[in-house]
Amino acid sequence: ASAETTMHTNNWAVLVCTSRFWFNYRHMANTLSLYRTVKRLGIPDERIILMLVDDMACNSRNKYPAQVFNNENHKLNLYGDNVEVDYHGYEVNAENFLRVLTGHHEAAVPRSKRLLSDEGSHILLYMTGHGFKELLIMVDTCQAATLFSQLHSPGVLAIGSSMKGENSYSHHLDSDVGVSVVDRFTFYTLAFFEKLNMYDNASLSSLFTSYNPTLLMSTAYYRTDLYQRKLEEVPVTNFFGSVMETIHTDLAYRTTRSRKTSETKMPLQQSVEHDERRQLINSNVQDQTSDTKIEDKQCPFTRRWxxxxxxxxxxxxxxxxxxxxxxxxxxxxxxxxxxxx
Structure with a gap:
């Protein structure tokens, strides 16, 4: 049904804090502030999905345990007794976020963790965090280019399967399944990547120029004005491959530290050995003393024998x-x- 003919019957809110660690306290305060606002304006808890990746209220560095504030006067505790967190800690991840939005949950997930919206629902999606360094948006829909017109953030790169006024088409039909199983834009994107491995240096430019309008039956659209780098210099693995964060350490510091550790261990070991020798000598003296006492109690013949x-x-x-x-x-x-x- 269209938006004009469908009656507005209910509101939902999905509130997500994506940041962890104490120095991101403000992001949890952001989310709880919105949570308090939508509840005050009438959305009940059963229609709010609250996702908090960290618990600042119970952090050991929190001077005010079980309390979170968004103002220095500390008049309003955002973490009151009536806060219902649906996803917390490591439950807040990309998979669960997408499951909430799409409704594709495992059977064991309770209704309280599901976005049970319908055709009459209006949904507020609020996210707070640190965002991204660079973002590649890839869309395979009819008139995909229209989705990129309101992008203004720097570092965003967008590619769509069709221009405004164009449709995007399926690639082929599976007669056994009875429906089309893949779209043309996605099919040729996969064909490009099947020729690569994680060590190849194919650029984003080579990906973008690989789309043939004749094969797609539409014109692929690119928006690059918000992206600062040249596409020829950016490997596709910058977005489609894995990247490992390398933590550099000071070799000299590590060497000095190991030397200090060995110097600390040596006196300790010598002290232990000295204590062991002292205990052994004391033990021998005690044995000799006890033997002398026993000999004094024996008869002369036994002593001679x-x-x-x-x-x-x-x-x-x-x-x-x-x-x-x-x-x-x-x-x-x-x-x-x-x-x-």
């Missing part, structure tokens, strides 16, 4: 052992001779 055993344990030569044997046998020989008389 123990001393004799200690001497035997210290014998290292066979000759000495024989001599000790003869010494022991001599008294026995005298006794046996005396008894035989």
């Amino acid at each position: 123990n001393a004799f055993q200690d001497k035997l344990e210290k014998i290292e030569r066979i000759d000495s052992l024989v001599n000790y044997g003869l010494i022991i046998m001599f008294p026995l020989l005298l006794i046996s001779t005396w008894l035989s008389l």
